[in-house]
Amino acid sequence: MPRTPGMARTDVTATDVRLLAAPIDAWPGTITFTGTRQDACLLSGLRLIDGLITIDRCTVTKQTVMVRSTGSAIRNSTLTGGSLTVSATDRGTFTRNVFDAFPMGLSNDSRRNLVQANVFRNSATAGLGAAETFLPQDANIIEDNAFTGNDVGLSASSMLRHIIVRRNVFSGNKTVGILVDNPWGPDRAGPDPVSDNVFVRNGLHPSGLVDAQGHTVQGGIHLSSRATLSPPVTLRNNVGSGNAGHLIWAPPGTVADGGGNQGPCGPTPNPDLTCW
Known part of the structure; x- marks a missing residue:
């Protein structure tokens, strides 16, 4: 119903309800x-x-x-x-x-949200899109979720500043598991590593998506930035198998090596990242 000035606060509890008038x-x-x-x-x-x-x-x-x-x-x-x-x-x-x-979208003015133990599947775009937050204490947490059958599993248009991404499973996403694309120039990543995520058979049916720098997007993790990041995105213990393209694609200057990441990684050479 329309809101009128001075409308009183109302508390409502409904059980087993069917509300169909959208x-x-x-x-x-x-x-x-x-x-x-x-x-x-x-x-x-x-x-x-x-x-x-x-x-x-x-x-x-x-x-x-x-x-x-x-x-x-x-x-x-x-x-x-x-x-x-x-x-x-x-x-x-x-x-x-x-x-x-x-698909779910978190705007950059949303803070301290917990996105945990969900299944994101069958989205024609990104299962979850997350924008940066600006203070460490405001970080949104994305953990223990399963992303499957989307075009892109998790998408961020900034460099995951104060977005915690950990212990998620990305499987069968058509183009890529995680896409982080910064088209604007210098940026700062957050202090929390992208860590302990698993990537299985992503990128097998790519949509032809390219990042803002014109690179083809395909595989497990794809990072792209218009400029060198200070600090860069830290990757740690991200593993998987059967992905098309690279498990991790991150040009020099965009990523820091937290150890334990599985390849193949590219582009090569990249002194900032060692993959086993």
Whole structure:
């Protein structure tokens, strides 16, 4: 419903609900949608502004937007046939969900969000797109997720500044597992390494994507920057097999070697990176 000046805060709890009149507009207040094993919770279209929402054990479809929804959570749910945009949201929790043809985007004004133990699959673009945050204490955490069957698993248009990416599995993504592309010039990577990720059979059906510097994108990890980074992105213990192209593609000046990375790596020679 339209928001009017001075509208009072409203708290709502709904269990086993089916809301099909998209979009659902929610303003300040606390809203909880919960499903059970016996009954379905279905949300079709949601726009949340300045409120807190919890979605647990529901099916979510169509476009979903969360703006300034600090402390919100989506858990144990299936999101399909739409998209999730998270903007200016602090301390959100997105855990144990299946994002099926439902790409998720984190804007650079969203901070301290946890994206954990989800499945991102079948997105025609990137399963998850994440923009940088500007302070170390504001880092978003992306960990223990599975990215499979997307064109790109995880995409970032800046150099993963204060985005923690660890212990994820990237398998069968058509073009690349992780794409980090900085088209603007000098940039700074975050202090946290991209670490302990596994890449299996990515890049076997590339879309012809090229980065901002004109390099073909294909394989496990692809890093590209218009200029040398200070500090660069640190890679540590990233391994895998069966990827087309390179497991890691990172030109000199973009990456620091944290050890334990598997190849093949390119372009060669690159004194900044040693792969086994």
